Amino acid sequence: MIEYLQKKDLHSEKTHHDEFDSKENIIKKSKFISLRYRFILITSIMLLLLLTTLALVLGMLQTKTIRGRIEKQGLAIAKNLAVISVDHLITYNYVALEKLANQAVSNPDIIYVIIYDKEGKVAGYSRRPDLQNKILTDKASLNAVEVKQPLITVHAPESGATPVMEVAVPVYLPGSLDRWGTIRVCLSLELMYQQIRQTLWSILILGSVALAIGILISNWVAQRVTRPLETLVKATIEAARGNLKQKISIHTRDEVEILASNFSFMIKEVLAQKQQLENQLKKIKRLQLYAEKILDTMSDGLLAVDMEGVITAVNPAACTILGIPPDHTIIGRPVLEFFDKDMQFSAYIQQSLENPSGRNQREIHLQRGKNTRILLTGSSVLESDEKNIRQLIFNLNDITV
Numbered sequence: 001m002i003e004y005l006q007k008k009d010l011h012s013e014k015t016h017h018d019e020f021d022s023k024e025n026i027i028k029k030s031k032f033i034s035l036r037y038r039f040i041l042i043t044s045i046m047l048l049l050l051l052t053t054l055a056l057v058l059g060m061l062q063t064k065t066i067r068g069r070i071e072k073q074g075l076a077i078a079k080n081l082a083v084i085s086v087d088h089l090i091t092y093n094y095v096a097l098e099k100l101a102n103q104a105v106s107n108p109d110i111i112y113v114i115i116y117d118k119e120g121k122v123a124g125y126s127r128r129p130d131l132q133n134k135i136l137t138d139k140a141s142l143n144a145v146e147v148k149q150p151l152i153t154v155h156a157p158e159s160g161a162t163p164v165m166e167v168a169v170p171v172y173l174p175g176s177l178d179r180w181g182t183i184r185v186c187l188s189l190e191l192m193y194q195q196i197r198q199t200l201w202s203i204l205i206l207g208s209v210a211l212a213i214g215i216l217i218s219n220w221v222a223q224r225v226t227r228p229l230e231t232l233v234k235a236t237i238e239a240a241r242g243n244l245k246q247k248i249s250i251h252t253r254d255e256v257e258i259l260a261s262n263f264s265f266m267i268k269e270v271l272a273q274k275q276q277l278e279n280q281l282k283k284i285k286r287l288q289l290y291a292e293k294i295l296d297t298m299s300d301g302l303l304a305v306d307m308e309g310v311i312t313a314v315n316p317a318a319c320t321i322l323g324i325p326p327d328h329t330i331i332g333r334p335v336l337e338f339f340d341k342d343m344q345f346s347a348y349i350q351q352s353l354e355n356p357s358g359r360n361q362r363e364i365h366l367q368r369g370k371n372t373r374i375l376l377t378g379s380s381v382l383e384s385d386e387k388n389i390r391q392l393i394f395n396l397n398d399i400t401v
Helices: 002-029 035-091 094-104 139-145 190-240 255-297 316-322 343-354
Strands: 110-116 122-125 151-155 164-172 179-188 301-306 311-314 362-368 371-383 389-398
Touching: 035 094, 035 110, 035 122, 035 151, 035 164, 035 179, 035 190, 094 110, 094 122, 110 139, 139 151, 139 164, 139 179, 190 255, 301 316, 316 389, 343 362, 343 371, 343 389
Parallel strands: none
Antiparallel strands: 110 122, 110 179, 151 164, 164 179, 301 311, 301 389, 362 371, 371 389
């Protein structure tokens, strides 16, 4: 019985260590991401989103502002040309109109100027005298000669080229609704896109610097938060391994310090409970050793059987009296297999198992070769804490004369 309990304790302790090792291996094999790196990653993503949003908003505002300015500039130029060219359109003075168109493109922001007459013919085309007095059939020209109100369009002249802005203004005689021509001014948007690119590059450079500084600051803040937590994690691992005498010193003046203080108190309580259990275990082992010595030295035999008829304990005196093998070879085996020829003793054991609460004292004769042993036997019940019958204890007294 003593060896069985000791083996059971060793098996339980080994199982506990195996479970801890398996859990520790699972944690190591799982995709573990440090809290510090998560904090840095989240901060970086937030900064990137903020910078991206800032770049988009500033780009849209700048585009709207510059485009509005260019529209006003184009309308002002086209309207001024319309006022100046009225008299020349009435007199069909194409030479003067071509001169006006060439003078207008001296502005670096203007790509070309086209002046159409009343019939939609080219009256003046900056730096293209070969197109004078011709009708242009492209879509932009056809739309321009038909406008009755100022028209502003933005389009790319060629695939992949920088978009341009065209302003078409009809020319009317003062106090008349008769259209005598159209002024078409094409403005370059290259400066607008250049300024937008410069702004985006500035945001990109400043954003990169801000992102780097933000990562450094978030790393510093994360370390202040995660270092105490890492200390607590290591302490929990050591505590799970059985090291309960460690000292935890964390001074963060926040919830982490309270957590560390509570954990230290818990470890001290667990250590005190462990020491108390160890002391109790030592007492139990001393009592078990004492009981084992009593069982080994007593002259009466003792046989313990559970309610399934399996031998759980037997002392040397019982082995000698009953003529069965030593106790360490029969523990865990059915008791009746050793007494199948001793019908009287087998019936007694069977009757005791069926009626354990009765007073089963009896004188039994055992035949051992030519010799007959007379035993005075009695049984008692070993109950659990819940008052359930766990085992029967048979007391064997050899009264052979």
